[in-house]
Amino acid sequence: MTCVRAGQGLSAYVDGELSGREALAVRAHVAQCPQCAAERDRLIEIKQALEAMPSLEPPPGLEARLKAAVRAEAATRRQTRVPALAGIGACAVAGAALAMIALANADPSRRPLAPVSQPPIAAVDSVADQAYVIGSDPLGGATPVLPASFGGR
């Protein structure tokens, strides 16, 4: 084994991360090459110095600041999801309206029945611990967002 080959594997050799065959070849080379043996010793010295670095104490109040940042992220996510769901609800309403128009034009005898009193529910979400139901208004075509408790549903 050449010094270049052995040198490339020296750190992994020191870490016990070489295969048995590679480790034996590096060890045989190091045993008869003083330069590579010195290099191995320097790598061990660096490794041991890093391992001995003291564990650092987190600054006071760090956990509280991290929790506040995560809760702010949670609040942002709750607020951005409602408009997105309302958009999906609006698309669903528009799609249903187009389908009804198409059917009505295709066969005048198949008029759509009056809309049922219970509007379909397009989506559900929560904002600031209040659950909301995003439905579709069969008369106006808008997407009302109502508290889940509204109407006892």
Next chain:
Amino acid sequence: MLSTWVKGLVREREDRTALFERLMGDTQRQAYNMAYRMAGNASDAEDLLQETYVRAFRFFHRYDEALPFTSWLYRIMTNIQIDSARRKSRLKTVSLDAAGHDESRAWEFPDPEAKADAALMEATLAEPLQVGLSAMTPEFRTAVVLADIEGLSYEEVAEAMDTSVGTVRSRIHRGRKQLRCFLERQGGLAQ
């Protein structure tokens, strides 16, 4: 019935936030140490840690609970740290030929020296090794910190850095040599 389901959804989300906060409480000390060793000073370490936990929370639904939380966290932290180091180096090499083409562009040159000096000053007071770590190539530093300070195996480092074991082996070796050269120029390891 629907309101029960909605309440269930809300409770599930609250449970996930509570679970995340518990995991954060359990890991923040170890993660702070890792962030400090990678960032080089207390202020940058806290910023890095905060960004890591916020991003981890954002993608918490992707976390595989069969794996250690710290491994997943280190993967996120590593990505943020290396991206940030690359962004800083891109800022330093921005072309002057582009100046004036876009009038809205504000030419605010970053001052890497000032930041580096502050970091070096803080680290010099603490440990010469930290100065050496801060001077390393980011990819080498991350591999060396994960292996030698956090005690991860090469396979675990490869997982955290999203690369092969062969690349990790090379980065650790070159990183240690870089650190050794730096310390020798500074007068050796004696503290």
